[in-house]
Amino acid sequence: MDKLLKKLNAAQREAVYHQRGPLLILAGAGSGKTTTMATRIAYLVAKHRIRGENILGLSFTRKAAGELKERVEKMIAETSGPEFAKGLTLSTFHALCVRILRARASEIGYSPDFTILDEKDQGDIVKSILRQMKLDDRKFDADLIKFEIGQAKNRFYSPDQARDFFLESGRLPEDYAIAAANVYEHYQERLAALNAFDFDDLLFQAVRLLEKSDAAREFYNRKFQYILVDEYQDTNPSQFRLLRLLTESHDNICVVGDDDQSIYAWRGADPTHILEFGKHYPGARTITLDQNYRSTSTILDAANEVITKNRKRHPKRLWSENGQGEPITNLIVEEDRAEAETVAEEILRRRENPDHPRRWQDFAVLYRSNPQSRLFEEALRMRKIPYKIVGTLSYLDRREVKDTLSYWRVIQNPKDDASFRRICNWPARGFGKTTLEAINTSALANGTSLFEACEEAVKDDPNGENLSAAKSPGLSPKAVAAVRAFIELIRGMRADLDSTPLDRSALSDWGKRTLAKIRVKETLLEEEKDDPALAERRWENALELANALGQVDIEGARAETAEYADLASGAKAALRASAGDLTTVGVLSKFLQAMTLDPNEDDDEDDTPKDEVTLLTLHGSKGLEFPVVFMVGAEEGYLPHQRTIDGTGPEAALGFDEERRLAYVGITRAKTHLVISRAKFRVRYGKKVPRLPSRFLEDIPKSLLLVQDESEAPEPTTAEAKEAHEAKVKDFMASLRSRLQGTP
Structure with a gap:
């Protein structure tokens, strides 16, 4: 353990040594918070003999939870032995809530086999x-x-x-x-x-359940005696409420976060949770991690000057031992297209610099809104510079992937009407819109699921005579045959799953058999008959799901199943029985749950780093770092956003604070060099619209900036920019009124 502790600075060690009572770790950008959290958990196990099953670590994304889990397990293996990590729960908020709901959903009127939409x-x-x-x-x-x-x-x-x-x-x-x-x-x-929850329901309904059930609340308070929370500044009221319920009988909660990086108010995050932590948990200790291991002093000085203008924040000032570094380049161009062209040329120049050559992956272009990326894409493509855009269509959004998952959801839970609708006629089998409407009418009339209505529609009497005409009027013989074929397909794949051994390789093979039975490859070849290469890529996407199913954590699923049985010990016998034994259906359910959670996370199927420039939004850049960062569009209307500028009252003031934090996040992504660019004009519908420099750019001391003005045009005046904006708003409102009135 001493070897790990020696790698930490004094503040990090203090955070690790703290054992009992509430602790707030204010972790500035690049201050080593993940290392501190992982070491703290390993220290609890090694020095205080806290059992892994009594520790809960919560993050916002699977990637963050996975990184923390990997580090913690390695540290515990080195300091205590791998067996001491057994039972440790390091997960996302939503994954934890699924565990809670699977165990006792019946208490709020749901079945434990609920679907996540x-x-x-x-x-x-x-x-x-x-x-x-x-x-x-x-x-x-x-x-x-x-x-x-x-x-x-x-x-x-x-x-x-x-x-x-x-x-x-x-x-x-x-x-x-x-x-x-x-x-x-x-x-x-x-x-x-x-019998379905959406993503936000997982938190909402888990909190509702814990508030209602004394037994469930007491169970989790006993189980999780030490709780650690990452990115606490991003918690919303439901997550805050959940944490209060989980610490009802103790206050051993350690939260890690940075109020200066709270940028998700639009998603419900409330920065007062971290600002008022001591009020919510009296006697809380605060430890500040302000040594930055990422950036140069010049970059940090600029970030500090920008963020100190915010009114409500925990006082802190980042510092570094990485040296002063280069000045920040303030790039000024005449028009938006020139901005993209100049940035692309600068990337080429820096990459080919013989004194300090770079890789493409060393560069990132950060912007406020996704539409800004178009011109930069064009400029990079013209120069044959490889790039990727973060936040575009993810692996799980691809149709062939969504359709395959929908089949598996219906196999796991035939009452999943949303998934049923998606795949009942994919591939085409004569189960069209008219047939679905007839089945839906029957389901509504009888209070059943669509699958049950289908079963009823094709049910035969003891003599073998089909009763569909009476049970589902409007179904033709051809439609009945299509419905029957679909039902038999699902039943057959479910029977195959039930008889599949509880083994990773066997589960992967089952997944591949379902793809064959559904005829996925043949269907994709038909859909993309003019582009066989695209059909092959889509087939590989679907096949990757079967491979991923073979990587599911069976032991983790077994442990969760045992937990459900434990928690259900006071519940009705039927629930105890359903919670007792792990089955292949249960493993599939766990896999589908993992595929559904974290919908906003970038799910690139290939995590192998590629040598390409990264284009992404400022929001999407949080948690990342790059040697060279281009922060583009540093203008009023982009940063801060026009919505905030046009706002009024207290909400507008809070909006400016968040926009300033967003600028701070962008600046602190850079390791060695930062370019902040802006255009004096942007072309809109063929007209040059004047733009003013961002107020946040004005906050950076001139001594930290190297101005590179590529434009000969004079700076637009405030009056010109205001007049142009008012004209734009007037045109937009006229267009909106015309659309609502149905006029051309």
């Missing part, structure tokens, strides 16, 4: 409710309403409470807010009927 399934349900309520989808946007429902859940507002929240938030017009509240109520009813 993805983004598309949620959107489809909202759209169907809008149609049912006869609300004009040209006026009421389903994606916006879905987002607002998620916001309400993150703040732990029920449908009854959400109406006031929607009205008071000011984000929606009154009629929109009322419509959103009504849709929310119907949406929850629909989810309950489907």
Whole structure:
């Protein structure tokens, strides 16, 4: 253990030594927080003999949880022995909530085999409710309403409470807010009927369950005697409430975070959780990690000057022993296209510098909004510079992957209507829209799932006579045959799964057999008959799922199943029986759960680093670092965003604080060199629109900047920029009124 401790600085060691009581670790950017957290857990095990099963570590993404788990297990193996890591829970908030809900979902009216809906399934349900309520989808946007429902859940507002929240938030017009509240109520009813949760429900319903069940709450308080939370500044009210419930009988909670990097208020994150930690947990100790191991002093000095302008924050100032480094380049160009061209040329120049050659992967281009990437893509492509865009279509969003997962979901849980709808006619089998509508009508009339309605529709009497005409009017003989074929396909694959040995290789083979039975490869070849190479890539995507199924953590699933049985010991016998033994269906359920969680995480199927320039948003850059960073579009309207500039009242002031934190995050991604660029004009619909430099750029001392002005045009005045913006708003409002009135 001493060997590990010697690698830490004094503040990090203090954080590790702290044993009991609440602890806030203020970890500035690049200050080694993951190493500190991992060492703290290893120290609890080695020095205080805390059992692994009594420690809970929570992160926001699978990647972060996986990295922490890997480090902790290695440290524990070195200091105590690998067996001492047994039972350690290092997971995301949502994965923990799934474990809680699987164990006792029946207490809030759900079955433990519930389905977790993805983004598309949620959107489809909202759209169907809008149609049912006869609300004009040209006026009421389903994606916006879905987002607002998620916001309400993150703040732990029920449908009854959400109406006031929607009205008071000011984000929606009154009629929109009322419509959103009504849709929310119907949406929850629909989810309950489907025995399904959406992503935000996992937190919402787990908190609801723990608040209701004394036994469940007491169980988890006994189990998790030491809790560590990463990125605490990003917690929303539901997550905060969950942590309070898990520490009801003790206060051994250690939270790690940085209020200066709280940039997710739009997703429900509340920075007051970290700012007022001592108020929520009296007697809390605070330890600040302010030594930065990533950046040069010049970069940190700039970041410090920007962030100190915020009003409410824990005082801290990052410092480094990495040397002063180069000045920050302030690149000024005339137009947006010139900005992209100049950045691309600068990347080429720096990569080919004989004194300090770089790899493509050393460079990152950070922007405020995704549409800004287009010109940079063009400039890089023209110069044959390899690049990747983070945050575009992920592996799990590819159709062949979503369709295969939907098949497996229906195999695991035939009552999953959302997945059923997606795959009942993929590949095409004559189970079209008319047939689905007839089945849906039958399901609604009889209160069953779509799968059960199909079973009823093709059921034969004892004499073998088909009864579908009476049970599902409107189904033709051809449709009945298609429905029967689909039902038999699902039943056959489920029977195959039930008889498959509980073994990784056998599970992978089962996955490959399902792909063959569904005829995935043949279907993709037909869909992409003009591009066989694309068909092959899509087939490889589907095949990768079967390979991934063979990597599932069977022992982890077995431990969770034992936990469910333990927690269910006071519940009804049926639940105890279902929780007792691990089956192949249970392993598939765990795999599908992992595939559904963290929908916002970048799920690139190939984690091998590639030598290419990275393009990503400022939000997406959090937690990453690059030797050379280009922070582009440093202008009013981008950073801070125009929405914040146009806002009024206290909310607008809080918005500026968050925009400043976003600028701080961007600056602190750079290790050795930072270029902050801006254009004096941006071309919009063929017109040059004047732009002003970002107020955050103005906060950086001139002594830290090397100005590189590539433009001969004079700087636009504030009056010119204001006039251009007002004209743009006027044109937009006229266009919006025209669209709502249905005029061309």
